[in-house]
Amino acid sequence: MPGLIDSHCHLQHPAFDADREAVIEGARQAGIVRIVVPGWDLPSSEAALELAEGHPDFLEAAAGIHPHHAAEADEAAWARLELLAADRRIAAIGEIGLDFFRNLSPPDVQREAFARQLDLARQVGKPVLVHDRDAHDAVTSALLGWDAASRDVGGGVGAAPPGVLHCFSGDAVMAASLAERGFLVSFALPVSFRSAVGPRAAAAGLPEEAILVETDAPWLGPGSERRNEPTTALRVAVEIARLREVAPETIAGAANANLARLLGTEAIRG
Ligand SMILES: [Zn+2]
8 A cells, every 4th residue: 555644643642652753653554655643632732733743744733722622721731732832834724623421511611612723724824634423514514614714705716625533433424514515524444434434435435535534542542451553554545445445545545635625735645
């Protein structure tokens, strides 16, 4: 397989403290060519930036406040996030979104944090990395409304993808409605579970221009107690290829090109 990207991997997580550089080197050796490292709060966003600084052309940092952490963010945190978002080394705003499964922050607080970060992304002209768990309708309407407003102020046809639905868990209709507006849909290892009917249908039916591959490491690994790693992206690409009845190389090539469009970078070599 040619080089493959991992569009969502939390390499700054403490689970990698003991061997982070070895994991990064192992990913390179296995053929991973680019990894996006999203934050989940302020310290992890700053850590993503610092880590990416040490690995130019391999790691891309994103900054954002995850819905689980929305209630913790005070005005000082928001001020720091605004500075970080405007930093040219930050590639995207994420991860942000809604999680009505665990509700670790109250739903109203999540909605407010999500809307605030969508506004911030528009101000700085960067794409969003979106977490959606049991919040499909709310996420879809927020993103479509935000995208329509962004187009009024200068986006539109030919513009870069406005964002990514990370670890997609919705159905094929939701995926298609967002892909139609230019959003990318990223799949993680759960797409290989038979029970993941909606994501599997989405992965099979989306246009190639909408597909991304990710691990969400250290989460969503192959074994419940085993730490996930970026190399799992290869298994995800193979599974999507199987669902679409194409070669894994086709999926790797599409995911690389799609990530390059998202980040506004040159084609990613692999
Ligand atoms: Zn994540």
